[in-house]
Amino acid sequence: MLNWIDSSLFLLSDLPIIGPVLRYIEDLIPLGSAIDRAYDFATSLSFGEQLVFSILLALILILGVVSLVRKMLKLLIVIAILFGLWLLYNQGIIG
Numbered sequence: 001m002l003n004w005i006d007s008s009l010f011l012l013s014d015l016p017i018i019g020p021v022l023r024y025i026e027d028l029i030p031l032g033s034a035i036d037r038a039y040d041f042a043t044s045l046s047f048g049e050q051l052v053f054s055i056l057l058a059l060i061l062i063l064g065v066v067s068l069v070r071k072m073l074k075l076l077i078v079i080a081i082l083f084g085l086w087l088l089y090n091q092g093i094i095g
Helices: 004-012 018-028 031-044 047-090
Strands: none
Touching: none
């Protein structure tokens, strides 16, 4: 299995500040072993269990993305209103 954490550490380990910080985080939180254990657990499940868990995971991801998009659209509307008010203020219409 391709270990993304080790490959990212290999690519960024030459940078003076980022390399030691990434090594410290990897030593503090062993993500590589946790990912390997989760992969081993998922492959040990039967097909039916994998299907149920994958459907639940897809549902959670879809609902999370929809919620994120709704929040970002609300933020975009607020920013557009503030920008419009700023334009009106700069043109001397209000204030």
